[in-house]
Amino acid sequence: MGTKIEWTGESWNPVVGCTKVSEGCQNCYAERMAGRLANMHQEKYAAVVKHETRYEGIEEDPQFVFLPKWSGRIFCDESVLDKPLHWRKPRRIFVCSMGDLFHEKVPFEFIHRVFDIICKTPWHTYQIPTKRPKRLLEFTQTCAQHNGCGNSSSFDGARYHSMASWPHANVWLGVSVENQKEMWRAGILGRIPAAVRFISFEPLLGDITYYPIEMKQLSWVIIGAESGPKRRECKLEWVRDIVQQCKAADVPVFVKQLSINGKVEHNIEKFPEDLRLRQYPQG
Numbered sequence: 001m002g003t004k005i006e007w008t009g010e011s012w013n014p015v016v017g018c019t020k021v022s023e024g025c026q027n028c029y030a031e032r033m034a035g036r037l038a039n040m041h042q043e044k045y046a047a048v049v050k051h052e053t054r055y056e057g058i059e060e061d062p063q064f065v066f067l068p069k070w071s072g073r074i075f076c077d078e079s080v081l082d083k084p085l086h087w088r089k090p091r092r093i094f095v096c097s098m099g100d101l102f103h104e105k106v107p108f109e110f111i112h113r114v115f116d117i118i119c120k121t122p123w124h125t126y127q128i129p130t131k132r133p134k135r136l137l138e139f140t141q142t143c144a145q146h147n148g149c150g151n152s153s154s155f156d157g158a159r160y161h162s163m164a165s166w167p168h169a170n171v172w173l174g175v176s177v178e179n180q181k182e183m184w185r186a187g188i189l190g191r192i193p194a195a196v197r198f199i200s201f202e203p204l205l206g207d208i209t210y211y212p213i214e215m216k217q218l219s220w221v222i223i224g225a226e227s228g229p230k231r232r233e234c235k236l237e238w239v240r241d242i243v244q245q246c247k248a249a250d251v252p253v254f255v256k257q258l259s260i261n262g263k264v265e266h267n268i269e270k271f272p273e274d275l276r277l278r279q280y281p282q283g
Helices: 029-039 108-120 133-145 184-188 236-249
Strands: 010-012 051-058 061-071 092-095 125-130 171-176 196-201 218-222 253-260 263-265
Touching: 029 051, 108 133, 125 133, 125 196, 133 184, 171 184, 184 196, 196 236, 218 236, 236 253, 236 263
Parallel strands: 010 092, 092 125, 125 171, 171 196, 196 218, 218 253
Antiparallel strands: 051 061, 253 263
16 A cells, blocks of 8 residues: 655555554554445454553543553454565555564564565565564574575475575565663664665664664665654654764665654755755665
């Protein structure tokens, strides 16, 4: 489906559903969106969310608010696997904007099917962020041990050749990091072969002072303040510090949205001049 996310052009969701793993997940936009889509009777979203009831208000005017929450179930949607094959014009595609491709409940066999489509559509660019880089690393290591999984009893090597030419030139692999506590994800990313590695600091919830990955290993950085109800603070000084480090290392930066005067601002023309950056990886 189409997307309004500024740094991509299309979203492709062969996997929907998730579970929360860190502070950045607290106000998950995908969880809220999945709840709306479930209410619109889209079955795969109804399968991965539940609605909790919360009381708000005073005794004279009680109100019950229905909140969508991830149910813990994951839906692997075979019906959308072939979609990129039908998009003939090149697109920049965000893979699994409504979940995490490397969630523990997504079988490696299904991940292979996703990468098989990626291999068959080299005219597209696939952007794959994850909060689970350990499983991404396990996936790549397992495939390497089995020569593209062709010698593994868990996979049909005749069907899945997605690791044969790894890393793929049209795949951007990234990690989502919200604060210093979760920067370990970037350290694991540095161990994974990739044509393009990136960090998405979104939502950025704290100052980043230590990088467990050499900046020269990164091809791109995204930065964004949290949006939506109950959004948390994102200081401009945190954003500036990341931007300055990227500039020093010649790493392209995409500043998606900022918190300015208590509001989330998407219009780059209203950003401070030094933060008006919407760059992409070279080439």
